[in-house]
Amino acid sequence: SQQGEEDPQALSIQEGENATMNCSYKTSINNLQWYRQNSGRGLVHLILIRSNEREKHSGRLRVTLDTSKKSSSLLITASRAADTASYFCATPTTTSGTYKYIFGTGTRLKVLA
Amino acid sequence: DVKVTQSSRYLVKRTGEKVFLECVQDMDHENMFWYRQDPGLGLRLIYFSYDVKMKEKGDIPEGYSVSREKKERFSLILESASTNQTSMYLCASSLPLNRGSYNEQFFGPGTRLTVL
Numbered sequence: 001s002q003q004g005e006e007d008p009q010a011l012s013i014q015e016g017e018n019a020t021m022n023c024s025y026k027t028s029i030n031n032l033q034w035y036r037q038n039s040g041r042g043l044v045h046l047i048l049i050r051s052n053e054r055e056k057h058s059g060r061l062r063v064t065l066d067t068s069k070k071s072s073s074l075l076i077t078a079s080r081a082a083d084t085a086s087y088f089c090a091t092p093t094t095t096s097g098t099y100k101y102i103f104g105t106g107t108r109l110k111v112l113a
Numbered sequence: 114d115v116k117v118t119q120s121s122r123y124l125v126k127r128t129g130e131k132v133f134l135e136c137v138q139d140m141d142h143e144n145m146f147w148y149r150q151d152p153g154l155g156l157r158l159i160y161f162s163y164d165v166k167m168k169e170k171g172d173i174p175e176g177y178s179v180s181r182e183k184k185e186r187f188s189l190i191l192e193s194a195s196t197n198q199t200s201m202y203l204c205a206s207s208l209p210l211n212r213g214s215y216n217e218q219f220f221g222p223g224t225r226l227t228v229l
Contacts, residue, residue, distance in 0.1 A: 031215040035220075040223065040225070042117070042220030042221050042222045042223050043156075043203070043205075043220040044220070045218065045219070048217065088155070092210075099210050099211050100158065100161065100171075100210060101210070101218065103148075103155050104155055105153060105154065105155035
C-alpha cells in the first residue's frame with residue numbers, strides 16, 4: 001500500500017470556501033511535500049514542510065504536520081475555480097538503501113464558480 | 114524558467130511494438146525519474162537515475178527499461194508494448210535526494226500512451 005494516502009478522494013466546494021485535504025503516512029519522515037496536478041498535466045510542487053515544523057504558510061495555502069499522528073493537512077483558503085486540480089502528498093522512504101519519494105493517490109478538488 | 118519536456122503528449126502504439134519515451138531537462142539535475150499514473154493507483158515509480166549511465170529499479174520496472182547516456186536526457190523503453198501498459202507516463206527531475214536534502218521534483222507535462 002502507499003506510504004502516503006490522501007483523504008478525501010474527491011472534494012467539491014463553492015468558490016470562496018476553504019478546502020481541506022489530509023494525508024496519512026506509515027513510517028517516520030523528515031519532510032513531507034504537497035504537489036498539485038491540473039487535469040492531464042504534470043505535477044507542480046506547492047510546499048514542503050519539515051518534521052520539526054508544525055505549520056507552514058504559502059499564500060492561500062496552509063500546511064500542518066502532526067508527526068505523532070503521522071498525518072498532514074493542506075488547507076486552501078478562499079478557493080478559486082483555478083484551484084480545481086488533484087493534490088498529492090509525497091513522503092520520503094528508503095528502500096534497499098535508496099532514498100526516494102512515494103506519492104499518494106491524490107485528492108481531486110473541484111471548485112464551482 | 115526550469116523545464117522538463119517530454120517528446121510526445123499523446124502516443125498510440127500497437128501491441129508488440131517497441132516504444133521510446135523521451136524526457137529532457139534543462140536544470141542540470143542529477144536525478145531523473147519515470148512514473149506511470151493510473152486512476153486509483155496514483156503515481157508509481159518505474160525507474161530512476163541518479164547519474165549518467167546509472168539507473169535504479171523503482172516499484173514497477175517489469176516490462177520497461179531505461180537509458181541515460183547524457184545528463185539532460187532520460188529515456189523510457191517499452192521493449193514489447195502490451196495493453197496493460199496503457200497509461201499516463203510522467204518524467205521528473207531533481208537535485209540529489211538524500212536524508213539531508215529535501216529537493217522538490219520538477220515534472221514534465223506527461224505522455225498519454227495507448228497500446229492497442
